[in-house]
Amino acid sequence: xxxxxxxxxxxxxxxxxxxxxQPAYQGEFTEGEIVKYYNxxxxxxxxxxxxxxxxxGLMITARVFFTNMAKxxxxxxxxxxxxxxxxPKGAVTIYxxxxxxxxxxxxxxxxxxxxxxxxxGPSGEALPQCVACYMCAxxxxxxxxxxxxxESPDPNIEKYCVEFDIEMDKCIFCGYCEEACPVDAxxxxxxxxxxxxxxxxxxxxxxxxxxxxxxxxxxxxxxxxGHPREE
Amino acid sequence: xxxxxxxxxxGKEVTVPRGTKVIEAAKQVGVEIPHFCYHPGLxxxxxxxxxxxxxxxxxxxxxKHFPARRPAVTCWTDAEENMxxxxxxxxxKKSRATVMEFLLINHPIxxxxxxxxxxxxxxxxxxxxxxKRSELREEKIHKPRLKPFGERIVYNGERCIxxxxxxxxxxxxxxTHDLGIVNRGDRAVVELAQGSTFDNAYTDNVSDICPxxxxxxxxxxxxxxxxFLKHTDSVCGGCSRNCNTVVDHDRAEIxxxxxxxxxxxxxxxxxxxxxxxxxxxxxxxxxxAPISRVDELGAGPSWDDALAWAGGxxxxxxxxxxxxxxxxxxxxxxxxxxxxxxxxKVCKSAWMDIKNDVIEGYPxxxxxxxxxxxxxxxxxxxxxxxxxKKDGKDLAAIQEAIAAGEVEVLLVWxxxxxxxxxxxxxxxxxxxxxxxxIQLTDAMDALSEVAQLVLPVRNWAERDGTWTNFEGHTSRFxxxxxxxxxxxxxxxxxxxxxxAAGGKPPVKTFKDARKKLKQDPDSDVREVADGEFAFYKxxxxxxxxxxxxxx
Ligand code: SF4
Ligand code: SF4
Ligand code: SF4
Ligand code: SF4
Numbered sequence: 076x077x078x079x080x081x082x083x084x085x086x087x088x089x090x091x092x093x094x095x096x097q098p099a100y101q102g103e104f105t106e107g108e109i110v111k112y113y114n115x116x117x118x119x120x121x122x123x124x125x126x127x128x129x130x131x132g133l134m135i136t137a138r139v140f141f142t143n144m145a146k147x148x149x150x151x152x153x154x155x156x157x158x159x160x161x162x163p164k165g166a167v168t169i170y171x172x173x174x175x176x177x178x179x180x181x182x183x184x185x186x187x188x189x190x191x192x193x194x195x196g197p198s199g200e201a202l203p204q205c206v207a208c209y210m211c212a213x214x215x216x217x218x219x220x221x222x223x224x225x226e227s228p229d230p231n232i233e234k235y236c237v238e239f240d241i242e243m244d245k246c247i248f249c250g251y252c253e254e255a256c257p258v259d260a261x262x263x264x265x266x267x268x269x270x271x272x273x274x275x276x277x278x279x280x281x282x283x284x285x286x287x288x289x290x291x292x293x294x295x296x297x298x299x300x301g302h303p304r305e306e
Numbered sequence: 307x308x309x310x311x312x313x314x315x316x317g318k319e320v321t322v323p324r325g326t327k328v329i330e331a332a333k334q335v336g337v338e339i340p341h342f343c344y345h346p347g348l349x350x351x352x353x354x355x356x357x358x359x360x361x362x363x364x365x366x367x368x369x370k371h372f373p374a375r376r377p378a379v380t381c382w383t384d385a386e387e388n389m390x391x392x393x394x395x396x397x398x399k400k401s402r403a404t405v406m407e408f409l410l411i412n413h414p415i416x417x418x419x420x421x422x423x424x425x426x427x428x429x430x431x432x433x434x435x436x437x438k439r440s441e442l443r444e445e446k447i448h449k450p451r452l453k454p455f456g457e458r459i460v461y462n463g464e465r466c467i468x469x470x471x472x473x474x475x476x477x478x479x480x481x482t483h484d485l486g487i488v489n490r491g492d493r494a495v496v497e498l499a500q501g502s503t504f505d506n507a508y509t510d511n512v513s514d515i516c517p518x519x520x521x522x523x524x525x526x527x528x529x530x531x532x533x534f535l536k537h538t539d540s541v542c543g544g545c546s547r548n549c550n551t552v553v554d555h556d557r558a559e560i561x562x563x564x565x566x567x568x569x570x571x572x573x574x575x576x577x578x579x580x581x582x583x584x585x586x587x588x589x590x591x592x593x594x595a596p597i598s599r600v601d602e603l604g605a606g607p608s609w610d611d612a613l614a615w616a617g618g619x620x621x622x623x624x625x626x627x628x629x630x631x632x633x634x635x636x637x638x639x640x641x642x643x644x645x646x647x648x649x650x651k652v653c654k655s656a657w658m659d660i661k662n663d664v665i666e667g668y669p670x671x672x673x674x675x676x677x678x679x680x681x682x683x684x685x686x687x688x689x690x691x692x693x694x695k696k697d698g699k700d701l702a703a704i705q706e707a708i709a710a711g712e713v714e715v716l717l718v719w720x721x722x723x724x725x726x727x728x729x730x731x732x733x734x735x736x737x738x739x740x741x742x743x744i745q746l747t748d749a750m751d752a753l754s755e756v757a758q759l760v761l762p763v764r765n766w767a768e769r770d771g772t773w774t775n776f777e778g779h780t781s782r783f784x785x786x787x788x789x790x791x792x793x794x795x796x797x798x799x800x801x802x803x804x805x806a807a808g809g810k811p812p813v814k815t816f817k818d819a820r821k822k823l824k825q826d827p828d829s830d831v832r833e834v835a836d837g838e839f840a841f842y843k844x845x846x847x848x849x850x851x852x853x854x855x856x857x
Contacts, residue, residue: 206418206419207419207528208417208418208419208531209531209534210418213531213533213534224528224529225528226527226528230451230452233416233419233451233452234419234528257418258418
């Protein structure tokens with residue numbers, strides 16, 4: 076560590092508390108400068124020629140196509156013997172988003188929800204179960220949970236989250252937040268569909284996290300929100 | 307009877323002055339005795355019984371150690387000659403676990419919503435000394451929660467373990483007698499004295515010394531979990547006491563300021579004004595790049611151009627005569643050393659003085675707060691920016707010379723020149739007579755509106771340096787935040803100005819400056835505060851960022 080002139084190399088590498096590798100750009104950040112944070116391109120000549128890479132790509136596509144066709148061919152030999160139901164199949168193309176897979180596991184870790192308290196707030200608003208303890212934000216390896224705590228309208232609850240944002244595009248769906256929560260306030264539903272066209276909309280705020288479908292039960296499984304299984 | 311006694315603590319021999327408590331003697335040999343109510347800055351009370359140990363006194367006549375009938379509280383037992391202390395026998399461990407169990411009987415354990423969680427002695431000691439599940443099957447006793455004690459403190463009776471640290475603080479340190487414990491047994495709570503508003507200048511200390519989260523500060527309440535904070539050793543600039551502090555910050559934001567133990571400067575405590583100083587820091591208007599009002603430079607000059615121009619103007623004053631230098635009691639000693647050299651050796655300033663940057667604040671009292679609201683007047687003078695150094699030409703003489711149009715170059719550090727004039731307009735009018743005004747400042751003020759060149763420097767939270775308090779004790783503050791915009795370190799900037807003016811800086815590095823100033827090596831000592839236990843070191847989420855591993 077340098078003793079000089081307020082240089083504290085250690086601190087400058089700490090971003091959100093993590094020691095970060097030094098970026099390529101090492102100057103002071105000043106206004107109006109464009110900071111280069113991407114890696115320089117390291118393509119070989121063969122890649123730069125473009126056509127060979129295109130041909131390589133088409134070969135992969137062709138390989139996958141013919142392997143798949145072969146699998147279906149084997150399946151066909153079973154099928155004509157009337158054993159098609161149990162035989163291994165080739166890949167199936169699902170026309171997402173018009174079609175979705177029906178076989179997501181009920182314990183699939185997908186979109187988050189915030190659970191709510193049964194009793195309403197003083198003006199009838201829904202109160203989140205969350206007590207803004209930041210355990211989830213602490214446990215989150217992606218550092219994508221951002222909470223602002225405040226004095227709850229209900230003095231018996233004392234503390235609750237005024238803001239609760241999850242950056243869904245950073246989330247790695249590890250489920251640690253769910254594990255860490257002491258009051259079962261945050262849960263991951265099986266819902267996998269979160270794609271969007273705008274980055275801003277990938278930040279789910281408290282209100283959105285609280286607009287989940289009520290729990291429903293199917294095949295003895297409890298689904299907190301999400302969509303019913305398609306036949 | 308000699309003044310020193312030698313005793314054995316867990317097999318380690320230690321010699322301490324007579325009258326030292328065993329718990330303090332144990333600290334000297336690295337034995338940590340857990341405790342709640344004992345605090346080195348407060349009178350001993352001995353009510354929590356957590357610091358019990360097996361203490362065996364030496365009987366000189368029988369020439370043997372007498373085994374103790376029961377464990378003794380080490381916070382109230384004086385060290386004696388030949389005493390034997392055992393702090394980790396099974397009996398002691400069991401007693402501690404029992405004490406913990408009793409403390410937790412009615413404790414709400416609402417750590418998720420408790421601001422103390424993460425630095426709570428009850429949590430810490432539970433993890434190390436108890437670790438059992440609660441045996442209680444009845445409903446816990448409920449006590450008042452969310453009870454305001456004055457404007458700045460909120461009391462939660464359920465979390466209170468009745469250690470009486472807070473009441474002892476108000477009785478013996480602040481001497482305001484605001485708090486007391488009323489009722490008995492499991493109904494006992496801390497109450498505000500009748501008629502007390504608990505609004506003295508030292509109220510927030512009760513929250514720091516409270517071993518649990520019973521007293522929370524309204525200022526910090528629910529703001530941040532403590533394990534997200536980075537801690538940087540710093541010094542309070544609120545007055546010339548220079549209380550040693552820890553700046554707790556998260557990213558670019560200071561969240562709170564806590565006192566740091568330094569016995570000869572501030573002891574264990576600090577005043578509320580010093581804790582709030584980060585708010586005024588956040589409220590200052592700053593410039594991120596040099597500003598100029600001269601045609602050669604244009605409005606937004608680069609640092610190189612600005613320095614070359616300033617160096618040229620200062621270089622013209624080498625023969626002396628027309629340069630006035632006004633330092634500031636907010637400069638660090640190292641900066642004052644370079645400014646004194648720039649003004650006296652590189653150039654020949656005709657006038658030199660220090661202004662009064664801040665004139666408002668808490669009134670002085672006989673505990674900590676002094677009547678000078680600036681931190682480093684003594685240090686700046688000692689480092690070479692001496693008022694009226696040249697023939698007694700001090701600030702009054704500077705003002706006269708400015709009014710008479712004699713000053714050609716005015717070099718000002720910091721804000722608050724207008725404090726020495728009747729009004730801002732009067733200051734503007736006077737300064738308009740000076741052709742070149744160069745201001746080096748961490749905040750914009752009335753002078754920055756008219757100065758020919760404004761050079762942004764880093765403020766105390768963004769740079770390293772030392773301040774010397776009115777009693778001559780030097781304390782070191784360290785860089786906590788990233789510098790604002792292009793603001794430069796004052797020491798480095800003044801050194802560059804020396805070079806630009808055609809001279810040489812007095813020292814090359816910050817370290818040399820510290821050597822040249824013959825600074826007390828103790829100035830950046832970090833004494834172990836109460837409640838800091840080695841067992842928990844390194845268990846925070848992030849590293850303790852205080853720079854204590856440096857020289
Ligand atoms: S699932 Fe994992 S990454 Fe996503 S918010 Fe929860 S803790 Fe963070
Ligand atoms: S862990 Fe649970 S209660 Fe705590 S902040 Fe996260 S969601 Fe809220
Ligand atoms: S005082 Fe300590 S143990 Fe009690 S709730 Fe607060 S953090 Fe938890
Ligand atoms: S409020 Fe805190 S300091 Fe005061 S008696 Fe209770 S636990 Fe001790």
